[in-house]
Amino acid sequence: MRRTQRAVVLLSGGLDSATCLAVALKEGYAATALSFAYGQRARSELDAAGRVAAALGVRDRRIIRLDPGAFAGSALTGAMAVPRGGETEGIPVTYVPARNTVFLAYGLAVAESLAADAVLIGANSVDYSGYPDCRPEYIAAFQKMADLATRRGVEGDPIAIRAPLQDLGKAEIIRLGISLGVDYSLTVSCYDPDAEGRACGACASCRLRRDGFLAQGLPDPTRYAAGAFPGE
Protein backbone atom coordinates (compact mmCIF):
# COMPACT_ATOMS: atom_id res chain seq x y z
CA MET A 1 0.00 0.00 0.00
CA ARG A 2 1.26 3.44 -0.87
CA ARG A 3 2.06 5.37 2.26
CA THR A 4 0.06 8.47 3.11
CA GLN A 5 1.65 11.57 1.69
CA ARG A 6 2.15 14.51 4.04
CA ALA A 7 1.78 18.14 3.01
CA VAL A 8 2.55 21.42 4.71
CA VAL A 9 -0.27 23.78 3.71
CA LEU A 10 0.18 27.52 4.15
CA LEU A 11 -2.99 28.71 5.86
CA SER A 12 -3.64 32.43 6.25
CA GLY A 13 -7.30 32.05 7.14
CA GLY A 14 -8.42 33.65 3.90
CA LEU A 15 -10.62 32.20 1.18
CA ASP A 16 -7.83 30.90 -1.04
CA SER A 17 -5.78 29.15 1.62
CA ALA A 18 -8.89 27.56 3.16
CA THR A 19 -9.77 26.13 -0.24
CA CYS A 20 -6.19 25.00 -0.76
CA LEU A 21 -6.29 23.10 2.54
CA ALA A 22 -9.54 21.40 1.52
CA VAL A 23 -7.95 20.41 -1.82
CA ALA A 24 -4.97 18.93 0.02
CA LEU A 25 -7.25 16.84 2.20
CA LYS A 26 -9.34 15.76 -0.79
CA GLU A 27 -6.15 14.60 -2.50
CA GLY A 28 -5.43 12.41 0.51
CA TYR A 29 -2.59 14.31 2.09
CA ALA A 30 -2.12 14.25 5.83
CA ALA A 31 -1.93 18.01 6.34
CA THR A 32 0.06 20.28 8.60
CA ALA A 33 -1.46 23.77 8.52
CA LEU A 34 1.22 26.44 8.77
CA SER A 35 0.31 30.03 9.64
CA PHE A 36 2.46 33.09 10.22
CA ALA A 37 2.08 35.72 12.91
CA TYR A 38 3.56 39.01 11.86
CA GLY A 39 2.78 42.67 11.82
CA GLN A 40 -0.20 42.31 9.57
CA ARG A 41 -3.27 44.40 10.07
CA ALA A 42 -5.44 41.34 9.71
CA ARG A 43 -4.62 39.59 12.98
CA SER A 44 -8.11 38.18 12.89
CA GLU A 45 -6.79 36.07 10.01
CA LEU A 46 -4.93 33.91 12.51
CA ASP A 47 -8.14 33.26 14.43
CA ALA A 48 -9.83 32.45 11.14
CA ALA A 49 -7.01 30.04 10.26
CA GLY A 50 -7.60 28.20 13.52
CA ARG A 51 -11.35 27.93 12.87
CA VAL A 52 -10.79 26.73 9.30
CA ALA A 53 -8.26 24.09 10.34
CA ALA A 54 -10.57 22.84 13.11
CA ALA A 55 -13.61 22.73 10.81
CA LEU A 56 -11.66 20.65 8.29
CA GLY A 57 -10.42 18.29 10.99
CA VAL A 58 -6.75 19.31 10.75
CA ARG A 59 -5.16 18.91 14.16
CA ASP A 60 -1.53 19.60 13.29
CA ARG A 61 -1.51 23.36 13.20
CA ARG A 62 1.67 25.39 13.59
CA ILE A 63 2.22 29.11 13.87
CA ILE A 64 5.56 30.66 13.02
CA ARG A 65 6.16 34.02 14.67
CA LEU A 66 7.90 36.38 12.27
CA ASP A 67 9.97 39.27 13.50
CA PRO A 68 7.79 42.32 12.76
CA GLY A 69 10.89 44.22 11.69
CA ALA A 70 11.34 41.92 8.72
CA PHE A 71 8.63 43.39 6.53
CA ALA A 72 8.19 47.04 5.87
CA GLY A 73 7.05 49.29 3.09
CA SER A 74 3.61 47.77 2.63
CA ALA A 75 0.12 48.91 3.45
CA LEU A 76 -0.51 45.49 4.98
CA THR A 77 2.22 45.79 7.62
CA GLY A 78 2.89 49.47 8.13
CA ALA A 79 1.12 52.69 8.82
CA MET A 80 0.15 53.19 5.20
CA ALA A 81 -3.59 53.20 4.58
CA VAL A 82 -5.19 50.28 2.77
CA PRO A 83 -6.85 51.79 -0.28
CA ARG A 84 -10.59 51.53 -0.68
CA GLY A 85 -11.57 50.59 -4.20
CA GLY A 86 -10.88 47.91 -6.75
CA GLU A 87 -7.72 46.75 -8.41
CA THR A 88 -5.15 49.20 -9.66
CA GLU A 89 -2.63 48.92 -12.48
CA GLY A 90 0.69 47.30 -11.65
CA ILE A 91 1.80 46.07 -8.24
CA PRO A 92 -0.46 47.34 -5.44
CA VAL A 93 0.64 49.09 -2.23
CA THR A 94 -0.56 46.00 -0.39
CA TYR A 95 2.40 44.09 -1.87
CA VAL A 96 4.64 42.91 1.01
CA PRO A 97 8.30 42.61 -0.03
CA ALA A 98 9.21 38.97 -0.68
CA ARG A 99 6.40 37.74 1.55
CA ASN A 100 5.54 34.53 -0.26
CA THR A 101 9.26 33.78 -0.59
CA VAL A 102 9.67 33.97 3.19
CA PHE A 103 6.49 31.92 3.70
CA LEU A 104 7.49 29.23 1.21
CA ALA A 105 11.03 29.14 2.60
CA TYR A 106 9.62 28.36 6.04
CA GLY A 107 7.20 25.89 4.49
CA LEU A 108 10.14 24.15 2.86
CA ALA A 109 12.09 24.08 6.14
CA VAL A 110 9.15 22.66 8.06
CA ALA A 111 8.40 20.15 5.30
CA GLU A 112 11.95 18.87 5.28
CA SER A 113 11.99 18.67 9.08
CA LEU A 114 8.73 16.67 9.08
CA ALA A 115 9.71 14.48 6.12
CA ALA A 116 6.67 15.84 4.29
CA ASP A 117 6.21 15.42 0.56
CA ALA A 118 4.83 18.76 -0.51
CA VAL A 119 4.26 22.40 0.39
CA LEU A 120 0.92 23.78 -0.83
CA ILE A 121 0.08 27.46 -1.20
CA GLY A 122 -3.23 29.02 -2.25
CA ALA A 123 -1.59 31.43 -4.69
CA ASN A 124 -3.57 32.22 -7.82
CA SER A 125 -3.32 34.94 -10.40
CA VAL A 126 -6.19 34.47 -12.85
CA ASP A 127 -8.57 37.14 -11.55
CA TYR A 128 -5.80 39.35 -10.24
CA SER A 129 -2.16 39.15 -11.24
CA GLY A 130 -0.74 42.19 -9.47
CA TYR A 131 1.35 40.24 -6.96
CA PRO A 132 4.50 38.94 -8.66
CA ASP A 133 4.90 36.13 -6.12
CA CYS A 134 1.52 34.59 -6.96
CA ARG A 135 2.29 33.78 -10.59
CA PRO A 136 2.88 30.26 -11.93
CA GLU A 137 6.35 31.19 -13.19
CA TYR A 138 7.31 32.28 -9.69
CA ILE A 139 6.12 29.00 -8.16
CA ALA A 140 8.04 27.05 -10.82
CA ALA A 141 11.22 29.01 -10.09
CA PHE A 142 10.81 28.41 -6.35
CA GLN A 143 10.53 24.68 -7.07
CA LYS A 144 13.80 24.68 -9.03
CA MET A 145 15.54 26.58 -6.26
CA ALA A 146 14.11 24.26 -3.59
CA ASP A 147 15.33 21.19 -5.48
CA LEU A 148 18.87 22.56 -5.28
CA ALA A 149 18.53 23.85 -1.71
CA THR A 150 17.52 20.77 0.18
CA ARG A 151 18.85 17.41 1.21
CA ARG A 152 15.68 15.89 -0.22
CA GLY A 153 16.23 17.54 -3.58
CA VAL A 154 19.85 16.47 -3.75
CA GLU A 155 18.97 12.93 -2.75
CA GLY A 156 16.41 12.62 -5.57
CA ASP A 157 13.19 12.80 -3.52
CA PRO A 158 12.31 16.49 -3.88
CA ILE A 159 9.61 18.26 -1.89
CA ALA A 160 6.90 19.41 -4.31
CA ILE A 161 5.96 23.11 -4.24
CA ARG A 162 2.35 23.22 -5.38
CA ALA A 163 -0.21 25.95 -6.01
CA PRO A 164 -3.29 23.86 -6.85
CA LEU A 165 -5.52 26.92 -7.36
CA GLN A 166 -3.23 28.68 -9.75
CA ASP A 167 -5.36 28.14 -12.84
CA LEU A 168 -8.66 29.08 -11.17
CA GLY A 169 -10.51 32.38 -11.01
CA LYS A 170 -12.06 33.50 -7.74
CA ALA A 171 -15.54 32.23 -8.62
CA GLU A 172 -14.12 28.82 -9.57
CA ILE A 173 -12.18 28.69 -6.31
CA ILE A 174 -15.36 29.36 -4.36
CA ARG A 175 -17.29 26.72 -6.31
CA LEU A 176 -14.53 24.19 -5.69
CA GLY A 177 -14.36 25.02 -2.00
CA ILE A 178 -18.09 24.70 -1.51
CA SER A 179 -18.01 21.31 -3.23
CA LEU A 180 -15.34 20.30 -0.72
CA GLY A 181 -17.30 21.54 2.28
CA VAL A 182 -15.39 24.72 3.05
CA ASP A 183 -17.39 27.01 5.33
CA TYR A 184 -16.46 30.42 3.96
CA SER A 185 -18.18 32.16 6.83
CA LEU A 186 -15.13 31.13 8.89
CA THR A 187 -12.63 32.82 6.58
CA VAL A 188 -11.38 36.41 6.51
CA SER A 189 -10.19 37.96 3.27
CA CYS A 190 -10.36 41.65 4.12
CA TYR A 191 -7.11 43.64 4.17
CA ASP A 192 -8.48 45.93 6.86
CA PRO A 193 -11.11 44.18 9.02
CA ASP A 194 -12.55 45.79 12.12
CA ALA A 195 -11.74 44.67 15.66
CA GLU A 196 -14.32 41.88 15.45
CA GLY A 197 -12.82 40.58 12.21
CA ARG A 198 -15.66 41.91 10.06
CA ALA A 199 -14.77 42.82 6.49
CA CYS A 200 -14.74 46.39 5.19
CA GLY A 201 -16.38 45.45 1.90
CA ALA A 202 -14.36 48.11 0.10
CA CYS A 203 -10.74 46.98 -0.28
CA ALA A 204 -9.54 45.15 -3.37
CA SER A 205 -9.57 41.80 -1.56
CA CYS A 206 -13.18 42.28 -0.37
CA ARG A 207 -14.25 43.25 -3.88
CA LEU A 208 -12.61 40.22 -5.50
CA ARG A 209 -14.24 37.95 -2.94
CA ARG A 210 -17.65 39.53 -3.25
CA ASP A 211 -17.53 39.40 -7.04
CA GLY A 212 -16.67 35.70 -6.77
CA PHE A 213 -19.79 34.91 -4.75
CA LEU A 214 -21.94 37.06 -7.01
CA ALA A 215 -20.57 35.30 -10.11
CA GLN A 216 -21.59 31.95 -8.59
CA GLY A 217 -25.02 33.26 -7.65
CA LEU A 218 -24.25 32.12 -4.11
CA PRO A 219 -25.09 33.84 -0.85
CA ASP A 220 -21.99 35.62 0.51
CA PRO A 221 -21.45 34.41 4.09
CA THR A 222 -18.81 37.06 4.79
CA ARG A 223 -19.35 39.02 8.00
CA TYR A 224 -19.21 42.65 6.91
CA ALA A 225 -18.76 45.67 9.16
CA ALA A 226 -21.86 47.76 9.72
CA GLY A 227 -22.30 50.25 6.91
CA ALA A 228 -20.04 48.36 4.52
CA PHE A 229 -22.55 48.77 1.71
CA PRO A 230 -24.38 52.02 2.38
CA GLY A 231 -26.26 51.85 -0.89
CA GLU A 232 -27.76 48.42 -0.20
Next chain:
Amino acid sequence: MRRTQRAVVLLSGGLDSATCLAVALKEGYAATALSFAYGQRARSELDAAGRVAAALGVRDRRIIRLDPGAFAGSALTGAMAVPRGGETEGIPVTYVPARNTVFLAYGLAVAESLAADAVLIGANSVDYSGYPDCRPEYIAAFQKMADLATRRGVEGDPIAIRAPLQDLGKAEIIRLGISLGVDYSLTVSCYDPDAEGRACGACASCRLRRDGFLAQGLPDPTRYAAGAFPGE
Protein backbone atom coordinates in the same frame (compact mmCIF):
# COMPACT_ATOMS: atom_id res chain seq x y z
CA MET B 1 28.09 60.61 -10.07
CA ARG B 2 26.90 57.09 -9.62
CA ARG B 3 24.92 56.76 -6.43
CA THR B 4 26.25 54.58 -3.63
CA GLN B 5 24.95 51.05 -3.90
CA ARG B 6 23.47 49.48 -0.79
CA ALA B 7 23.86 45.82 0.14
CA VAL B 8 22.30 43.64 2.78
CA VAL B 9 25.10 41.33 3.97
CA LEU B 10 24.20 38.17 5.88
CA LEU B 11 26.53 38.15 8.89
CA SER B 12 26.69 35.09 11.12
CA GLY B 13 29.86 36.14 12.90
CA GLY B 14 31.86 33.33 11.33
CA LEU B 15 34.94 33.56 9.17
CA ASP B 16 33.17 33.48 5.80
CA SER B 17 30.50 36.06 6.51
CA ALA B 18 33.03 38.43 8.10
CA THR B 19 35.12 38.22 4.94
CA CYS B 20 32.02 38.70 2.81
CA LEU B 21 31.19 41.89 4.70
CA ALA B 22 34.72 43.20 4.16
CA VAL B 23 34.41 42.42 0.43
CA ALA B 24 31.12 44.33 0.27
CA LEU B 25 32.72 47.38 1.89
CA LYS B 26 35.77 47.13 -0.37
CA GLU B 27 33.45 47.12 -3.38
CA GLY B 28 31.94 50.37 -2.15
CA TYR B 29 28.58 49.16 -0.90
CA ALA B 30 26.90 50.89 1.99
CA ALA B 31 26.24 47.77 4.07
CA THR B 32 23.43 46.62 6.30
CA ALA B 33 24.60 43.63 8.34
CA LEU B 34 21.77 41.14 8.86
CA SER B 35 22.05 38.43 11.52
CA PHE B 36 19.59 35.79 12.67
CA ALA B 37 18.84 34.73 16.21
CA TYR B 38 17.51 31.20 16.35
CA GLY B 39 17.97 28.01 18.25
CA GLN B 40 21.54 27.52 17.19
CA ARG B 41 24.09 26.18 19.61
CA ALA B 42 26.51 28.88 18.63
CA ARG B 43 24.78 31.85 20.26
CA SER B 44 28.20 33.36 20.70
CA GLU B 45 28.10 33.82 16.93
CA LEU B 46 25.70 36.72 17.40
CA ASP B 47 28.13 38.44 19.76
CA ALA B 48 30.87 37.79 17.24
CA ALA B 49 28.72 39.31 14.47
CA GLY B 50 28.35 42.47 16.54
CA ARG B 51 32.10 42.72 17.12
CA VAL B 52 32.85 42.10 13.43
CA ALA B 53 30.37 44.73 12.26
CA ALA B 54 31.71 47.28 14.75
CA ALA B 55 35.34 46.58 13.80
CA LEU B 56 34.54 47.13 10.12
CA GLY B 57 32.65 50.34 10.88
CA VAL B 58 29.20 49.03 9.91
CA ARG B 59 26.61 50.80 12.00
CA ASP B 60 23.43 49.50 10.39
CA ARG B 61 23.12 46.11 12.03
CA ARG B 62 19.85 44.23 12.21
CA ILE B 63 18.93 41.01 13.95
CA ILE B 64 15.94 38.96 12.84
CA ARG B 65 14.56 36.67 15.53
CA LEU B 66 13.54 33.35 14.04
CA ASP B 67 10.95 31.17 15.68
CA PRO B 68 12.97 28.32 17.19
CA GLY B 69 10.26 25.90 16.12
CA ALA B 70 11.01 26.51 12.48
CA PHE B 71 14.17 24.44 12.27
CA ALA B 72 14.50 20.93 13.52
CA GLY B 73 16.30 17.78 12.63
CA SER B 74 19.80 19.21 12.70
CA ALA B 75 22.75 18.83 15.06
CA LEU B 76 23.10 22.63 14.99
CA THR B 77 19.62 23.33 16.39
CA GLY B 78 18.54 20.24 18.27
CA ALA B 79 19.71 17.86 20.90
CA MET B 80 21.78 15.83 18.45
CA ALA B 81 25.50 15.86 19.18
CA VAL B 82 27.83 17.78 16.89
CA PRO B 83 30.29 15.19 15.61
CA ARG B 84 33.96 15.56 16.39
CA GLY B 85 36.12 14.86 13.40
CA GLY B 86 36.56 16.00 9.82
CA GLU B 87 34.24 16.02 6.87
CA THR B 88 32.04 13.07 6.09
CA GLU B 89 30.61 11.83 2.81
CA GLY B 90 27.33 13.38 1.68
CA ILE B 91 25.28 15.94 3.56
CA PRO B 92 26.38 16.27 7.20
CA VAL B 93 24.12 16.08 10.27
CA THR B 94 24.89 19.77 10.80
CA TYR B 95 22.76 20.55 7.71
CA VAL B 96 19.80 22.71 8.81
CA PRO B 97 16.72 22.22 6.59
CA ALA B 98 16.39 25.07 4.08
CA ARG B 99 18.39 27.40 6.32
CA ASN B 100 20.07 29.50 3.64
CA THR B 101 16.75 29.71 1.79
CA VAL B 102 15.08 31.22 4.86
CA PHE B 103 18.08 33.54 5.41
CA LEU B 104 18.17 34.71 1.79
CA ALA B 105 14.39 35.13 1.72
CA TYR B 106 14.65 37.50 4.68
CA GLY B 107 17.64 39.18 3.08
CA LEU B 108 15.56 39.74 -0.04
CA ALA B 109 12.65 41.14 1.99
CA VAL B 110 14.90 43.52 3.91
CA ALA B 111 16.73 44.54 0.74
CA GLU B 112 13.49 45.38 -1.05
CA SER B 113 12.21 47.29 1.99
CA LEU B 114 15.44 49.33 2.18
CA ALA B 115 15.68 49.82 -1.60
CA ALA B 116 19.03 48.03 -1.47
CA ASP B 117 20.74 46.76 -4.59
CA ALA B 118 22.11 43.42 -3.49
CA VAL B 119 22.06 40.65 -0.92
CA LEU B 120 25.48 39.15 -0.17
CA ILE B 121 26.09 35.79 1.46
CA GLY B 122 29.43 34.21 2.41
CA ALA B 123 28.49 30.82 0.96
CA ASN B 124 31.33 28.85 -0.60
CA SER B 125 31.74 25.26 -1.59
CA VAL B 126 35.27 24.78 -2.87
CA ASP B 127 36.87 23.21 0.22
CA TYR B 128 33.65 21.62 1.38
CA SER B 129 30.58 21.04 -0.76
CA GLY B 130 28.39 19.04 1.61
CA TYR B 131 25.75 21.73 2.10
CA PRO B 132 23.45 21.86 -0.94
CA ASP B 133 22.48 25.48 -0.25
CA CYS B 134 26.06 26.73 -0.52
CA ARG B 135 26.60 25.72 -4.13
CA PRO B 136 26.79 28.18 -7.05
CA GLU B 137 23.87 26.51 -8.83
CA TYR B 138 21.71 27.06 -5.76
CA ILE B 139 22.60 30.76 -5.59
CA ALA B 140 21.84 31.11 -9.32
CA ALA B 141 18.44 29.44 -8.87
CA PHE B 142 17.64 31.71 -5.93
CA GLN B 143 18.46 34.71 -8.12
CA LYS B 144 16.04 33.56 -10.82
CA MET B 145 13.32 32.98 -8.25
CA ALA B 146 13.97 36.38 -6.65
CA ASP B 147 13.71 38.13 -10.00
CA LEU B 148 10.20 36.72 -10.38
CA ALA B 149 9.23 37.24 -6.74
CA THR B 150 9.83 40.91 -6.24
CA ARG B 151 8.49 44.25 -7.35
CA ARG B 152 12.07 45.19 -8.17
CA GLY B 153 12.53 42.17 -10.38
CA VAL B 154 9.27 42.74 -12.22
CA GLU B 155 10.08 46.41 -12.72
CA GLY B 156 13.43 45.60 -14.32
CA ASP B 157 15.76 46.65 -11.48
CA PRO B 158 16.39 43.27 -9.80
CA ILE B 159 18.13 42.84 -6.47
CA ALA B 160 21.39 40.94 -7.03
CA ILE B 161 21.94 37.78 -4.99
CA ARG B 162 25.70 37.46 -4.66
CA ALA B 163 28.07 34.97 -3.09
CA PRO B 164 31.42 36.68 -3.71
CA LEU B 165 33.45 33.95 -1.99
CA GLN B 166 31.93 31.09 -3.93
CA ASP B 167 35.02 30.33 -6.03
CA LEU B 168 37.48 30.53 -3.13
CA GLY B 169 38.88 27.85 -0.87
CA LYS B 170 39.16 28.44 2.86
CA ALA B 171 42.83 29.46 2.70
CA GLU B 172 42.10 31.94 -0.10
CA ILE B 173 39.21 33.39 1.88
CA ILE B 174 41.48 33.95 4.87
CA ARG B 175 44.15 35.56 2.70
CA LEU B 176 41.57 37.84 1.13
CA GLY B 177 40.12 38.79 4.50
CA ILE B 178 43.50 39.60 6.01
CA SER B 179 44.27 41.81 3.01
CA LEU B 180 41.01 43.64 3.74
CA GLY B 181 41.76 44.08 7.43
CA VAL B 182 39.42 41.44 8.88
CA ASP B 183 40.36 40.61 12.47
CA TYR B 184 39.65 36.89 12.57
CA SER B 185 40.18 36.80 16.33
CA LEU B 186 36.70 38.39 16.53
CA THR B 187 34.99 35.63 14.56
CA VAL B 188 33.56 32.32 15.72
CA SER B 189 33.38 29.35 13.34
CA CYS B 190 32.96 26.48 15.80
CA TYR B 191 29.73 24.48 15.66
CA ASP B 192 29.95 23.79 19.37
CA PRO B 193 31.82 26.53 21.23
CA ASP B 194 32.04 26.64 25.02
CA ALA B 195 30.16 29.17 27.15
CA GLU B 196 32.89 31.76 26.57
CA GLY B 197 32.66 31.32 22.80
CA ARG B 198 35.93 29.40 22.58
CA ALA B 199 36.20 26.89 19.74
CA CYS B 200 36.33 23.13 20.28
CA GLY B 201 39.04 22.61 17.68
CA ALA B 202 37.53 19.25 16.75
CA CYS B 203 34.34 19.78 14.71
CA ALA B 204 34.39 19.91 10.91
CA SER B 205 34.11 23.71 10.90
CA CYS B 206 37.04 24.13 13.30
CA ARG B 207 39.14 21.76 11.22
CA LEU B 208 38.40 23.56 7.96
CA ARG B 209 39.25 26.87 9.57
CA ARG B 210 42.45 25.63 11.19
CA ASP B 211 43.60 24.01 7.94
CA GLY B 212 43.00 27.33 6.20
CA PHE B 213 45.31 29.21 8.54
CA LEU B 214 47.93 26.47 8.38
CA ALA B 215 47.80 26.51 4.56
CA GLN B 216 48.55 30.24 4.64
CA GLY B 217 51.35 29.80 7.15
CA LEU B 218 49.55 32.36 9.29
CA PRO B 219 49.10 32.37 13.04
CA ASP B 220 45.60 31.18 13.94
CA PRO B 221 43.99 33.83 16.15
CA THR B 222 41.04 31.57 17.07
CA ARG B 223 40.33 31.33 20.80
CA TYR B 224 40.27 27.60 21.50
CA ALA B 225 38.86 25.90 24.57
CA ALA B 226 41.44 24.57 27.02
CA GLY B 227 42.57 21.11 25.99
CA ALA B 228 41.38 21.51 22.39
CA PHE B 229 44.65 20.06 21.09
CA PRO B 230 45.87 17.64 23.73
CA GLY B 231 48.75 16.45 21.57
CA GLU B 232 50.22 19.93 21.06
